[in-house]
Amino acid sequence: MSSAMPNICVLISGNGSNLQAIIDAVAAGKIHGKIACVISNRPDAFGLERAENAGIPAICLDHKTFEDRESYDAALMETLDSYAPDCVVLAGFMRILTADFVDHYLGKLLNIHPSLLPKYKGLNTHQRAIDNGDEEHGLSVHFVTPELDGGPVIIQCKVPVFSDDDAGTLAQRVQEQERHIYPLVVHWFCGGRLTMNNNKAVLDGNVLPEGGYAND
Secondary structure, three states: OOOOOOEEEEEEOOOOHHHHHHHHHHHOOOOOOEEEEEEEOOOOOHHHHHHHHOOOOEEEOOHHHOOOHHHHHHHHHHHHHOOOOOEEEEOOOOOOOOHHHHHHOOOOEEEEEOOOOOOOOOOOHHHHHHHOOOOEEEEEEEEOOOOOOOOOEEEEEEEEOOOOOOHHHHHHHHHHHHHHHHHHHHHHHHOOOEEEEOOEEEEOOEEOOOOOEOOO
C-alpha cells in the first residue's frame, strides 16, 4: 500500500447500494482505508449523491462525451491517478474496461458480479439462472483481469432459487448478501491480507481455491 491509510476509489453507474455499504463500513472503522473519490460514468447516478452526503469527492465522467472506449478509459485513468488509488472498487460500474485500463490497475482492481462464476458471465444473470432451472444462485467478488468476469475469485456467496422467483426477487436476495460480502473483501485488501499473485487470489499467504474463500 502507498499510504498508512489506503486510498479507495469507487466506480459506479447507478444507485450505489454497494458503495453505501462500503461508506458505512469505513465510517464504522471496519475498513482500514479512506474513500478518496467516487466516479460515475452516468450523471444521474444516485451513488454520486451518496458520496456527496458522506463528504466524498463525487465526479461524473460521462462516457457519452467521449468518442470511444479507449479515450474514455484514458481520461478515467488520469482522474483516478490524481487520487493515488491503492484499491479501485467496481461497484455496479456498467462498462467493459479496456485491457490498458485493467493492466494499469492489475492486482488492485476489484469487482462484484451477480453469479457464481464462472457461471453466467456478462448481463442478465438472475434471469439466466431461473431459465436454467438452477436451485442456487449467488455472487462472486473477484480480481479484475482483461478477461471479462474472468479474474480469480476471492469469495462467493450462494442464495437459494425458489420456484416462484422472478429476476427481481432473486436480484434482491443476491443484493442483500452483496452488501455484507463486498466490504469484507475491501477490508481484507486494505489490511494487506489479500493480494493477487500469478493470477491467483491469495489471502493470508494462502492461495484460494477456484471458488474463493471457504469454498473447497
